[in-house]
Amino acid sequence: MSARRPQGWDAIVVGAGHNGLVCAAYLGLAGLRVLVLEKRESVGGMATTSEILPGVRVPTLAHTVGRMSAKVMRDLRLRDHGLTLIQPGVRVFAPGPGGGATVLWADASKTAVGLGKDGDAYLAADRLVRQLGTALGELMGRAPVDLGAPTLADSVRSLRSPARSSSAELLRYMPMAVRDLVGEWFASDALQAAVAARGVLLTGLAPRMPGTAGVLLADLAGNDGGLAGQSVFARGGPGAVADALASAVTAAGGEIRLGAAVAKVRRDGDQARGVALASGEEINAPIVVSNLDPRTTLLDLVDPEVLGPRLGWRAGNIRAHGVTAKVNFALSDIPAFTAAKGNVQLLQGRILVAPSMRHLDLAMRAAKYGDLAQEPLLEVTMPSLLDPDLVAPTGRGKASKVRHVMSVIAQAAPFSVNARELGDIVTATLEAYAPGIGDLVVQRQVITPRDIEGEYGASGGHPMHAEVALDQFYAWRPLHGLGRYRMPLRGLYLAGAGAHPGGGVTGLPGRLAAAAVLEDRGRKVRT
């Protein structure tokens, strides 16, 4: 098809990560002719499923998709495009070293019963989180206000009521350290840690650092998970989200080209006019949307002359030191977590190795010095428990022994960590909670921050494209003045996790970037 309109694209989306695809689908639905260019041979970016052994599939990086915006799901009719979500009743199972466990259920009152003394406090905190989540969800679902505009006060006033009425609470809670927040709520150290872990997961921050409460609240906002958060799996793995989105893009008239690495954004003066591929091929379009991280977008894709020395300096200071690694396992059986006491149902959600606040402190302390945590923070899922089709081994080799797959997010791991050393530490850490787990391992796949940078292009190997911290947040994510999706070149937009509201499989940066594109095109779009 493209051959017939080689110069006829309205917009090019660089990168087929889930946000790039979301953006392309919205633009396609609005009538734009969209071309998505993906360097790799598959779509999805970090939302992807891969074969660890023949017929055995694992969530390569992201493993849950519960933060996916309901609005995006509806607008793009992702269910019609084949996406099926699975959600267990158990959200978090956090085993302790002594055989006890903290369990958070979808049903807060069920959780409260299990928590004993902290039960009432849990219910109160759950209510608070839902109330703040409504306000925060509102902020996250919209483009940030324009802080540079003379009408700042008006912009703030334009926020809808939930955000406005909770602004005093948000101002108090967002900048707090998550350790202090959970300390205000709960007496039990184990419960504090089980909740606080989400304030540092996928970041390089420690739980005593200001702003981590905001990370937690943002993670819990915009869905109905309350304090337990969501534990949603896509049937077929996170790659199924990408497949459904790709199908939505195609249905909306867009085209996706794989194996097409973009080297530069081309321009006429201060106006983008297309891209140049690494192959040398040039493709024209007046709109270019980058799904890449902001450092790569600004420093690699854009002509340094456009940025100038000052913006170049600022872009170089965007912090993206990834300390999150991924270890995926193919197992011969379900591991026996001591604290689960044989109840496999408990393993269906997110299994958290964060038994104490001290554990979180030490795991994330390593990040400050570029060390590997000797007892890392782990978020473990076993998607094959709910989605057995992930394990359909072919052949009679190693794969035939596999019964289950296990996906582990581990931190803190330095950029250049030795993969074997990291894998061994993760296995050894799990061994303390699930004795014998090491003997069940048929295959192990280790993905270090360096791999995340190399394979997925995320600068610094940061899974969120830019550190999730107060200074790279909201209207100043990725930089103050560039927080509203529009990059310094006219016609160039940012649609990835480096834009508000940030990382995770939400689709929101993609949707909001598309809205910015359409807004700038004014009424022309509709004709």
Place this chain on the structure above:
Amino acid sequence: MVEGRANRYDAIVIGGGHNGLTCASYLARAGKRVVVLEKRRILGGAAVTEEIYPGFKFSVASYVVSLLRPEIIRELDLVRHGLAVLPVDGTLTPLDDDYLWRVDDHGVTVRELRRWSKRDAEAYEEYSVLMAEMARFVKPLLGEAPGRPGASPWVGLAKRFAALPESQQTTFIQLLTMSSADFVSQWFETEPLRATLSASGIIGTFLGPRSPGSAYVLLHHYMGEVDGEYRSWGLPVGGTGAISGAIGAAARELGAEIRTDAPVARIKTRAGKATGVVLESGEEISAPVVISSADVRVTLGRLLESGTLADDDAQAVSRYKFRGSSAKVNFALAGLPTFSCLPPGTTDVYRGMVSISPSVDYIERAYDDAVDGRFSRSPYIDMGFPSAIDPSVAPPGKHVMACFVQYAPYELAEGTWDSQREALGDTVQATIAKYAPGFESLVLHRQTLTPLDIERTFGLSEGNIFQGELLLEQLFSGRPTPGAGYTTPVRGLWLCGSSTHPGGAISGAPGRNAAREVLRAWKRAS
């Protein structure tokens, strides 16, 4: 009758620290009958000079001044009342076999930086200008009551923010949100420079230089000015107690009554309204307004009868974080220490500060020790030599040396401060000796103030020198509790100490702001 009248005032100020005295001065200046009640025999609170060792006068707690508001100096005529501030020039960061030495002379500093990094030398100018701009931008906030979010000072701030050039907007956002190490690392690559600059971001706060929020504390320390020069530090002649002395003299001249050795046991209330205080002696003093310069926990937790506050208010107070993390070690010396990294005979160094801050990792690891519940094995130390600038504070030929030390957490994982006090003193002494060999032999006397000692002596909860951490949620309208400003849930009871906006250090701003708020409320009521 005479006695009855003597004990009736328009306002009682609890605590004769510099903020209490400032507040009392402004109330007296407005014609109010005020009495200041100080627990100790001497005035000054944490801004105090004491002769701990014969002939050696220590600025026992706070030891340098820069944040004292110029309008207070002017309005209270403090120079006439004896305030004299000598400049402190420069900061030396000694290293094992080198040093980084910045002085007030910009050209000299740039030359020194060029020795380390040409790029840093160039950036230093831009950085200095930018920080001065930021201090200028924030300054009007210091003199304002913080108000509630959405209230008028915020709208004003938003307008002024929108009017800033984008580069300054960026810097302001960063100062409110970043870690001090990340902030300064944007400009500089020289490790001891990064470390020494970012160390200003950890003072009095239980944060490491890599913790977001510490950049604000850095800015807090840039807001100072001596004779209109931003970011310059000074040493009051006669020690920091001389500041309190001058403010006290002003207060007295304006008609305030000041009583020392008058510890307040309790604040009296009737029907949710303050009516006066009861001293530990049993004496009762009545006034329709009671203003406390003690911290919010002491005031609302200890001096109020329990049950006076509603549960929600009591909870808000209990959530206010102190977490003292610093110690002070004062030395009486037979001579000045010789830093082995400097050429022999270098004496200019004693006109400034010496900062033990070789690298960001060094300070961060010092912080990790505090997280682990122990004092830093290799602490950050900021030391000064008051007697080298103001010889009046030590006998001829002898010296006093002030060391601010971090970290020393109030809560220890093992043991008590009473048993670990001298171990901390030894560690500080040994750390200095690493850079100044033979230092031990100069020590005539050592006074170690742990957070527990700071709490006991000065009544600062958990030994926090700022009456509560300068955390983002405890700044502006969040200080001390959301929306409170200088008021408390008890009508007629106010706060005027560092627990209130804009926080700690010898600035006098909380005292002055509180006085203005009290006077406004009076006006409204009459």
